[in-house]
Amino acid sequence: MRFSFQQQVLAGIAFSILLIIGVGLTSYNALILQQQNAALVSHTRDVIRSSSSVKNLLLTAESNIRGLALTKNPTFENSYRLASENIWVEVDVLKKLVSDNPGQVVRLDTLNLLLTNKLDLMNRQLDMINSNSFSVDTLRSFILQGKMLSSKIEFNFNRIENTEQALLTEREQMARESSSQAKSFIVLGTAIFMLVIFVMFYFIRRTYNSQIASEKETNKLNKQLEIIAAEDKEKNWILSAAAEVIVAIRGQPSFSGLAGNLIQKLAEITDAVIAVMYLKVQGDDHLELAIMHGVDVPELVPTIITPGQGVLGQMVSNRTDLVQLDVMPGYFQVVTGSGRSDPGKVIVRSLIFEGNVIALIELAFLKEPVPGIIPLLNTIAENVSIAIVAARAREIMQELLDKTQKQAEELETQQEELSTTNEQLTRQTSMLQVSEEELRVQQEELRQINTELEEKAFMLEEQKSTLEEARNQIQSKADELERSGKFKSEFLANMSHELRTPLNSILILSRILQENKAQHLSDEEQRYASVIHNSGSDLLTLINDILDLAKVESGKVELHYENVGIELLLVEVRNTFQKVAENKGLNLKLSKDQNCPETIYVDQVRLLQILRNLLSNAIKFTSAPGEVSLLISFENGFLKFAVADTGIGIPLDKQQAIFEAFQQADGSTSRKYGGTGLGLSITRELTNLFQGSISVKSEPGHGSVFTLRIPLLKAEEVDLQIVDFGQSHQEIYTKNPVDSEEQENRLLLIEDDPFFAADMANRARNSGFQVMTAETGKKALALVKSFKPTAIILDMHLPDISGDELLRTLKADPKTRLIPVHTVSAGEESNFQTEGAIGFMQKPVDRKSAEGIFNLLKLEGIDQLKHRILLVEDDTYQSKYVGDFLTENNIFVLYAYSAGEALELLSKESVDGIILDIRLADMSGLDFLDKIKTEPAFASIPVVVNTAEDLSQTDLARVMKYAHPVVMKTKKSNERLLDEVKLFLKKISPAPVSIPSFSGDFSNPVVNSERVFLGKKVLLADDDMRNIFALSAVLEDAGFTVVIATNGLEAIQKLKEIDDIELVLMDVMMPEMDGIEATRAIRKNSKWADLPIIAVTAKAMRGDREECMAAGANDYISKPVDIDKLLSLIKVWLHAA
Structure with a gap:
């Protein structure tokens, strides 16, 4: 329904009156709400004021108590009592004020309890002050309690005030919002009223303006139609021109024809006076000039476009689609019969294929170019790019076709040569056939006589051929295996070098950070350094496992048999795994059958290595609560070691694969349990060395049982003088008395092997020691307390106490901590450095090594003065x-x-x-x-x-x-x-005893905290800056002056320039001249014949040590370098020099 103009005006007036009434009522309600919010704001401020009053009264009470304690003035007591009474008055006021807020009531109850405790404490303090019965300690106690209560009271006051402050802020905001709302209603009503007036005015004006608006709309539509017609004309031109360009380049077999047609057609269509095209060089980044059109001065046109240089180079590097330039005079020149002129505009379009700029098209114009040129270039860009790539591909195919045809011709020539050769062979064959015919006649005469002999000869020849062929195959396989082994050894050596070189720096520098000698690292940072060092040690263990596997597979591992007690073996296993099993919540059960012999003749180190691999796997794959067990039994001449667990088990199809190198039952990337898969491979190879066998029985989810069987061997009889351990220690000590000077050289030999003990005791006596012996740790402790030896040799595997535990006991006692202790063991090197021993020796011990131990014990004993x-x-x-x-x-x-x-x-x-x-x-x-x-x-x-x-x-x-x-x-x-x-x-101190030069197999004692190297100069030859940095830090911290050389030639030059170098650390693998050649060159000079040289290498393969020693090195150490062992070696050779 459409209203008349009069009805619309009346409706507007009525709506304005109703709007005025609505705005009035709304404003009244907003004012009432504003008054209510103002009352709430006032109430909140009263709560904050009351809370501050209670705090001030409490501070007044505390101040009066302190004043009374200091001056005994009764005025302070009166003020205190008045303040304490007023506190409860204000608290009651505060309770009434917050009664409408349950949260504040709870906080006030907590505050009420704290105030009660605080006032009780001050009342007790007041009573003690009045009775004069308080002391300084009592007053300090009151102050500490009061301070703690005050902190809690202050905290609760802050909570109450913060809550009220938040309410105050909220209520003030509500008041402001209600005020703002009232204003908004008034302004909005007025605006709407004015809007109604304007609307009515609009309706009046609209009739008049409608005709004018219709006329303007018609004109506008006419203009839009003209613009659309122009755009359609431009699009038609673009499509037509693009079609002409595509037709011009279509079917061109070569790039030169394609480029010429393209540039010519573009210049013709766009009225460009100059057109230039650049093409990307195959296999390079820059673009070269391909074709020019209309260029009268070629020298002005660059022939090469380098990415990033100039406007065109920037387009190439930035992959810009199009650039339009107003060119400067001299950029291009157009020459005509009437003179020369410069173009005014230049448009450059890049052709991009698969994200790379393959060509540039540059068009120059004397006047403003047609508007449709840029869309035209954009339209044809993709088709032209594809055409260029296709033309280039056709050229490459043509080149390949030509090359193939040339090779076919060569093959044809070779076939002709082969045909000629075949004809010659045919003629020779004919001649041979004639000769054979003559021989056949002769053979017919002898055939009957020699039939049997020929048959036998044929059989023998056939057998000989078969054997020869088999021998050749075996030899070929042997050569192949030898080459494979050589390549494998070289790979392992290089891999070891590449891994150990950075690992050397990691272990040394993390060790320095872990020690934190400068005290600039936090405990957390020290733990980080410890994690780095432990991770590096784990990586070193992995490298050693790989090398161990290679050595075992190549047959380069020898077994060293010795008598080993079964109980001692079980103690060693328990010491290793008991704590690990307990930490994982597992029950570790170790047992042996009654029919087992007490001792077995075996290589203890390798047997323990097998058991460690099996038990560590069992623990790793067993979850708590579970059980891991080891049962040793004897059966049909074989020792049987059964390692059982209640873990996850192994599928039947994986039970053979797990014994292969780098294979696991679960080889997926998401497997739950980590590891390299080397342990069982090494175990299998070591079992083969023992001429034994290993098997596994397992079901998924029901655990596994690995059974190791090795033959029980008997030791040959050894003709040695046995020390009677039943003999009293006093008799042993007083046997063979020595003079008073030698009374200071009392040596305690702690060893449970009677053969080794007797041998070492005799050698020690020959070196000037009085020898006491003990076969157990308990007896050794008793002897130490009774006779106070000046030196101790400790076996790390004792029947009652482990060597590690005994060493820690000795070093923890102030009375024995300074006695030098040298450790020996049939196992591999333990953590003797961290426990305080001066050195470690692996059994068996030869004569020179024993002499080195005794001389070092004498040297360390000097420190006891x-x-x-x-x-x-x-x-x-x-x-x-x-x-x-x-x-x-x-x-x-x-x-x-x-x-x-x-x-x-x-x-x-x-x-x-x-x-x-x-x-x-x-x-x-x-x-x-x-x-x-x-x-x-x-x-x-x-x-x-x-x-x-x-x-x-x-x-x-x-x-x-x-x-x-x-x-x-x-x-x-x-x-x-x-x-x-x-x-x-x-x-x-007196001059130390000289240490003879002995075999490098001797593991020298670790230098303790004495910095005996101060001022000594060491030449460090290494090409790896990481090793130089790490080793220099260690050596300089020990007191050395370090001279650096980065190859063998530089090392020799440094020795010539510096006369007081006392020792050389020579890396084996260096550029220009390696460490082996440099060592030989140094030894050729008589001046350096006695200069100690310690070879350092990361290859750690068999033969490296012998090669270094043969070249003239005094000793050898492998990377990653053990800091303590390195300093120990340096100490020995500096003394020997």
Whole structure:
């Protein structure tokens, strides 16, 4: 229904009146709501004000209590009581105010309880103050309790106030919103009212304007039709021109014809005066000039477009589709009969195929180009790109076709030559047939006589041919296997080198970070370093497993049989796996049958390796609660080791594959259990070495049983003098008395093998030791306490206590911790360095190695001499703490608490060194240092500065003039202090016993914390900067001056330039001249004939050591370098030199 103009106007007026009434009512309601919100805001502010009042009253009460405690003035007590009474008044007010908020009521109840406790505490404090019965400790206790209660009260007040503050903010926001809403309603109503007026005005005007609007719309439609007609004309032109271009390039067999037609047609269609095309060079990034059209000065056109250079180069590198330029004079020149002119516009379009720019088309115009040129270029770009690629492909195919035809011609020539050769062979065959015919006649005469002989000869010849063929095949296979083994060995050696070289840096640097000598790492960062070191060690174990497998497969592993006790074997297994099983929640059960012999003749190291592999797999694949067991039994001349578990089991089709290298039952990438799959492969190969067998029985979900069977061998009789362990230790000790000088060389030999004990005891006596023997750990501890030996040789496998545990016990006791202990074992090297032993030797021990052990024990025993140290420290507690620590380490300490006392003691007593604190009561430590160093009597005494102060550069320079070590006081500074003291005491000790040159098989003792290498110069020859960095850090930290060479030639040059180099660390694999050649060259010079050279290599393959020794190296160490072993080797060879 359509309303008349009058009805529309009346309706607008009525709507405006209703709108005014609605706006009034809405504004009234908004004002009422604003008043309510204002009341809530006032209520919230009252709560905050009341809460602040309670806090202030509580602070007033606390202040009065403290004032009363300090002054005993009754005024403070009155003020306190008034404040405490007012607190409860204000709390009641606060309860009423928050009664409408359940959350605040709960918080106020908590606050009420805390206030009660706080006031009770202050009342008790008041009673004690009034009764004068409080002490300083009691007052301190009250203060601490009060402080704790105050913190909790403050926390609850903050919660209440924060809640009210949040309510205040919310309610103020609501008030503002209600006010804003009222204003909005008024403004909106007024706006709508005005809008109605404007609408009515609009309706009045609309009739008049409708005719004008219709006229304008008609004009607009006419213009749009004209634009559409122009666009259609342009599109038709573009399509027509694109069709002409495509027709021009279609069917062109070569790229040159395609490019010429394309450029010519584009210039013709677009009225371009100049057209140029560039094409990408096959196999290169740059583009070369392909064709020009209309260019009168070719020198102005670049022939090569390099990506990134110039506008065109930027288009290539950025893959820009199109660029339109206003060119400068001289860019191109158009030459006509009437003169020269410069183009005004240039359009460049790139042709892109599969994301790469393959060509550029450049068009130049004297005037503004036709608008449809750019869409035209965009339209044809893809078709032209495909045509260019197709033309190039046709050219490549043509080249290949020509090449194929040439090869066919060559083959035809070769066939003709072969035909000629065949004809010659045919003629020769004819001649042979004639000869054969003559021979056949002769053979017919002899056939009857020689029939049987020919048959036999034929049979023999056939057998001979068969045997010869078989022999050739076997020889071929043998050669192939030999080459395969050689390649495998070379691969393993190179792989070992490539892996061990970076692993060397990882292990050394993570070890340095883990020690945290500079104390700049946090505990968390130290743990990170420990994880890195452990992960590197795991990787090294994996590398060793691979090399072990290769050695076993190639037959390069020999078994070393010895008598081994079954109980000792079980103890070793339990010590290894008990903790692991407990941590995983498994029950480890180890047992043996009654028919088992007490001892077996076997290679203990390899047998334990097999058992470790089997048990570690059983534990890995068994979940808690489960059981892993080992049962040893004897059956039909074979020892049987059955390892059973209740784990996941192995499918039948995988039970043979698991014994192959790098194979697992679950080889998927999502498998639950990790590992390399080498353990069982090594186990199988070692079992074959024992001439035994290994089998597995298993069902998925019901566990597995691996059974190892090895033949029981008997040891040959050994004619050795046996030490009677039943003999009393006192008799053994007093046997063969020696003179008083040798009474200091008391050696305790802890060994349960009587043959080895007798042999080592005889050798020790020949080296000047008095020998005590013990076959168990308990007897050894008793002998140590009774006779206090000067040195100990410890077997790591004892029947009652493991060697590791006994070593830790000795090093934990202050009375025995300084006795040098050298460990021996039939197993591989353990963690003796971390436990405090000076060295490790693997059985069997030859004569030279034994002599090396005894000489090193004598050398380490020198440190047991008493020395006198003057400790200058003004803090009595610190002085006693440091002094006790030095005394426990066998050092006699003289105490001085001031510079004057120190000077007086120095004038009366002789000392071997001074520990000096910088801060002294009567004189600065720096001045004291200057004073004693100017006195000739004291100038040579070594000084270690021990201070907690941060020294300035000036003070540090003064200290370094006389005292190189500066030890900062920390929790671990005493250990560093002891290291520095031992260092200068070592320098003033008697000359050490000389150590003879012995076989490199001897595992030298580890250098303890004594820094005996200070000032010694070492040449480090290595081409890997990671190794140089890591080894330099270790050597410099030990006190060495390190000279670097990156190849053999440079190492020889450094030796020529520097005369005081005392030892060379020579990496084997280096460029230009490797370590082997460099070692030979050094030994040719008589000047360096006695210079110690230690070879370092990451290959670690058999024969490396012998090759290094043959070249002239004194010793050998493989990467990753064990820091302690390296320093131990250096120590031995520096003493030997």
